Amino acid sequence: MITFFNRLIVCCRVSAYIFNFTKIKFLDYKSFCSCLRAIGYDILFINIITSFSVSLVLSLQIVKEFLYLNAVHLVSSILALSFIRELSPILTSIIIIAKVGSLFTSEIGTMATTGQIDSLFVLGVNPVDYLIYPRFLALIIVFPLVNIFFLLTSFLSSAFVCFLLYDIDPNFFFNLFYASIVIDSLKSLLKVVIFACGISMITCVWGITTSGGSKAVGLSTTSSVVTSLLFVFILNFVLSYLLFDNFLSVFSSI
Template sequence: MMASEKENSQLFKSLFIQYRISKIELFNTLDQIQLVGPGSLSISLVTACFVGFVFTLQVAKEFLYFDAVSLIGAVLTIAFVRELSPVLTSVIIIGRVGSCFTAELATMKVTEQIDALYLLHTNPVIYLVLPRILASIVMLPMLNIFSFATSLASSAFICFVLYGIDPVLFFLSSFSSLSLLDIVNSLLKTIIFGLVISIISCFWGLTAKGGAKGVGQSTTSSVVTCLLTVFILDFVLSYLMFSNLESSIKTL
């Protein structure tokens, strides 16, 4: 009878610990979503706005020289949705969030907090890495959409203010070249980028060693590796996604 009560007590304790861990993991995931998404939204929008300003400033006047006003919105839209918005949003996430992931996990590693999780029978990958991966995969495509919309709006503004191009003409040209496939491929790019960025950042954090100096070295290596990987992946994905597509502006 006593043995049965002891087994029930241990079972209840185990279930209670699992419930507490799952509850903490949920809160941890929500915290990471807040960091990656709303926490990075303002800097993403500001960057997208000024990139739109600069890129439009350089492109629009060249098309005006050839009297191709109807192509300006289309060309800018294709550039933003296929390349600039996914890549620039990922670069911002690398600098702001990826470095944070690495620094946090590296600090936990060198201060032996990771080892303490093993003593508590908690898998560090599930408890620390998985929430960061999920947050990056979920929020990066959303940030990409906001960045794309902001870039288009800023481009239309510059075209109207500096070159007197009617925003209606700009957006007609823009939407006529925008396809659902471009949007899907752009979102797919950011999902892959988010997965790669979070995995690389967490890997460098969990393999850090050497005290405070090791934390700094791991963070630097993480950022550099993420940037190079994103640029290489962008070329590969762009080739696979867009190389066989017909021109989006040939009917304009």
């Protein structure tokens, strides 16, 4: 428990350092490009499979109920709200935490336990500038793009299911869908940027504060994944309440 709170303090200190944007001149661009490439390639396939399967199942369950209620004109709006506001940010966060966050923690944690971070200090290199900052910026850039890709895949697969199984014209589907996406999409992107900041901070700090042997690396990785998930789930409720809790229903414009 003491270690956990010590790490939270380090997170706050590192965040205060990184959000000083004048530090971008110290960015290691080679490491930054390497992180961009690794993150994008690592999660693209998983992102496609997850978004495709979830959208298929959700469409199957929702569309038949709305057809029974003779409310087919609400199908696309309900699916859009579900994916844009909640499912896409949450599921994308889980994918990134599991695939990228664990990689960050284990990679930096191994460097910490083998003395490589101490070597950076000896060479006069700031570990935050060299290890954390590139990963932080890379995740902030990639996360919204992955979220958009998730949404596109979800909408296309939902339209496919609605057309194939329930004979709903895709043009009708997307015309209703466009009415409710613009503002909500911007809010969703704001959500994932905030998630990206928290996930990158937690996973990198948990790695850089690792001490001990190979067992400590495993424990730090597990702890960072669990902490990141709890961070996302709790913050998601707060952001959803602040961003989407209003008295005007999206159906009022349909």
